[in-house]
Amino acid sequence: MKRHNAGELPLSAPAGDAKRGLGKEEAAEQGKVDRYGKGRVRWSRLCFLFAVVSTACVVARHCYDAGLGRGNSAAVVRIDAVPGPPRKIIPIARGEPSEEPRHRDPPSPPGDDATSSSSGSDEPDDIDDGAGAASSSKQLPSPSKAAAHGHQQAGHPFARALAAADNKADLCGGQYIYVQELPARFNKDIVQYCDKLSPWTDMCRYTANGGFGPLLRGGKAAFQGAGAGWYDTHEHALDVVFHERIKRYECLTEDASLAAAVFVPVYAGLDVARHLWGNNVSARDELALDLANVLAQRPEWRAMGGRDHFFVAGRTTWDFRRKPGAHAGWGSTLLNLPAVNNMTALVVEASPWHLNDIAIPYSTAFHPASDEDLFFWQDRVRALHRRYLFSFAGLPRPGDAKSIEGRLVDQCKASPACSVMECSTTGPDNKCESPAAVMKLFQSSTFCLLPRGSTDTLRAAFDALLAGCIPVFFHPASAYVQYTWHLPKNHVDYSVYIPEEDVRKNASVEETLRKISPEMVTTMRDNVVGLIPSVTYGDATSRIETTVKDAFDIAVAAVIDKVTKLRRGIVEGRAEEEKLEKYSWKYPLLAQGQKAEDHHEWDPLFN
Template sequence: MYLASAVTRLPLFLVVVSASFWAGILYSRMPTDGAVSFALTTTHRRASRDPCVGRYVFMQELPPRFNADILAGCATTEGRWSDMCEQVSNAGLGEPLAATGPDPDGGEAAAALTGATGWYATQQFALDAIFHGRMRRYRCLTNDSSAASAVFVPFYAGFEFMLHNWGYDNETRDAASRDLARWLTRSPEWRRAAGRDHFLVAGRTAWDFQRDYIQSAQWGNRLMELDAARNMTVLVVESSMRGNDMAVPYPTYFHPRTDAQVRDWQKRIRSASRPWLMSFVGAPRPDAPRNIRSEVIAQCNGSPKCQQLRCANGATQCHAPADIIRLFRRSVFCLQPPGDSYTRRSAFDAMLAGCVPVFFHPSSAYLQYVWHLPKDHARYSVFIPEDQVRAAAGNVSFIEETLSRIPPATVREMQAEVVRLVPGLVYADPRHTLDTVKDAFDLAVQGVLRKLTDTLNN
């Protein structure tokens, strides 16, 4: 019995000895605290050597019908698109600005605004092509979608809108958007997160892509109302502030090729002479009685300290970039009342020229452009509520008096902040790469990556 008992216990004894043996071996090979620290530090160093960790973007290779073919449609003779070819030339920047002779107000020669220095007659809704071109030169672009933190979809939504919005039925207006949704949802990249890591640029206002929401059968398409698009982040020049669309700056006329060009322009506007207290560029809105444009124009007309460009039907000054930038560069404050929508390209033209913008509605800037403008809006702008302007109707000096009461030291601080913001409000020439300056494209991609990380983590 004893022998049998011993034999029965033997396997257990061996198991215990074996376990102790291997435990000793493993323990002897486990790293000490210092070794663990070294291993973690080494891993961290490897990651820190790659500046693109967490910033990789994969760009979808869409069929040309979603971008290149749409751009080629600028040559069509139908609708509103027929005269757009020059405006979307030069990688979407438009035609270079030609010198127009000396500044009649005694300032710098207008020759400073030439294509040689990065100035173009850029169409305000040309962001689709400009952003796509910048993405092609993005430093952290990857061909491995599994390594990417975001997927960029180069669909020319704004140009497609121009091609089919006027004179077509809703089915035709929506066809390209629906086609894109089908294509994307069948792609392997979509399956990873159902498109929540995707983003695209629709270089117009959000309202142009929300036909059902604005309840207008005669305007826009349903791109942003499609289920697929609701999962994506959509960059627009004016957000609806109700969904997954984010506002980024309108393209201006300046597209620098080097850091030096940016700094040189900042130096020019920092030292510019500004004889006008305020200025305005824009047309009245007689068909919109609640719009304060007419009152703003009347107050500018009634002030010897205000200058404006005539933009009524048939006027050409509003379409002359050199005239616009010259006026803003010679003004302390630039009046920016809402127009057809809350935001204006003019606000960015003004800040580009070092002019402090004056807003009359919070949606014109403060509730938008959260990646590009300071949260503390008093640092770079003046706010005069629309209701105050309406209540002051008849007092043509109300806006002038309001601006004149701002202490000179405060004005100088706002001007300095506007000049500081300039690099992040312009889109660099897509055919060149800036070195250290972060432009509007860089800030937009940075914001998208943060937003998508938060979305996926939640």
């Protein structure tokens, strides 16, 4: 305590002197003043002490936060409370703003491709949580294994999507699709200049009606009252057809962090068709390179480096597989770009030796608007009387040594049990370009011959299924290793396989088909008729409610399943299965316990 000098102390009169100098009332008044002064002094001292203590606390906290409380040691980092399981999402009415708070995008997992695409900042970007989802008023389920699982997945960019998938009260949980916004040059502008899409065909009529093309008003003999769902659809209009269906998908979301997959609405097939027959390879690659650059800049891409993205290109894989750096050759380099290799490409014919493209059915002429339209057609083709044992629509290819079409035409002409329709290459006289003519031919036959043509696959295979005609394939690349999402794994249940080499050795197709018992024919036809929904792209514009999954539904569900399995594997720390591209055709065919290196009867056809 500070000591004072004697000269600094106040002089005080003796107590008796103070009393003698004042009257009683004045003495009482003076006593009150003295007590008031002493109280004020005590209060001032108390306030001062409080101010000093408060200032000291603030300074100490500031020094602690800044790391000054430990001398010259490293800065002290404050540790926040560990968050609980991620809050599950209740879908909101489509078009209404979300009540969910804005969340920060969690950091990418170590080793994820998203790391290389990030900006390098340690602070993650904000993600807009305004979701356009289906409405639900159900309460969230009580904490369970799904909630415990949330602790494990919370550190991943797709944590909210997996949490939504685990939420049983969310009718769209695990099914949300986010449509990536793209400039009009990737889709709308391409269709706007539809007269430039083909050097021989006016594609404007085929891009109308959401890619379905004009309504078919003739061909009553083939359709018999079912014409309401029949359109003159071009086999390469799937870019538009699929995009229009996505727009009407029941579980769209505007919140990418909730999405089970991201759809990229690029019309790659229509675009490349503008340049396939020209010599300017730079023009073929322009949109592809532009797309890869645009996507890599988007925050949605960083979550998984594009492995949760998918798009549709309604042509064969070979129209997009020119080797990088090659200044000559067919097609663009789209599917060989490193960024696109991470995406899932849905094409009408996939490569047997690449992993990043999947085949989905060609679009046929039938687009039912309701379940009733579909069931009516199935009943009709099941009950048809078929005059011919087999039929073939094609043309000889004398300049193609690998083609067997010429041999099939000869066999068919020589048999009264076969009906043949010889096609021309192009032009209005080509009957094979008429949906009504093809459908009439296939409806009259029990079996339809479907050899490889200019490519391994052909739309006629799906026309045959639609007509209830049992397909006869001559190479596994025509269907069996292609449409593994849409067709049964056991191909003998719905089709006949005759190796091309047998036909070259003059094996009789008719004799092979006659060996099949009538009971087996009935079973196979029933299976074919049962496949019609899965190879049909329905008309969703007038649907209120449907119960049957069509080709679109199956493809979207398969993409979501593929992405979800990949995400689960990352969360659980499981290494992704290493696959060799040369065996990509074989993986969907493997039985339990089989390895890709094991012998398969089709190995010689793909090696």
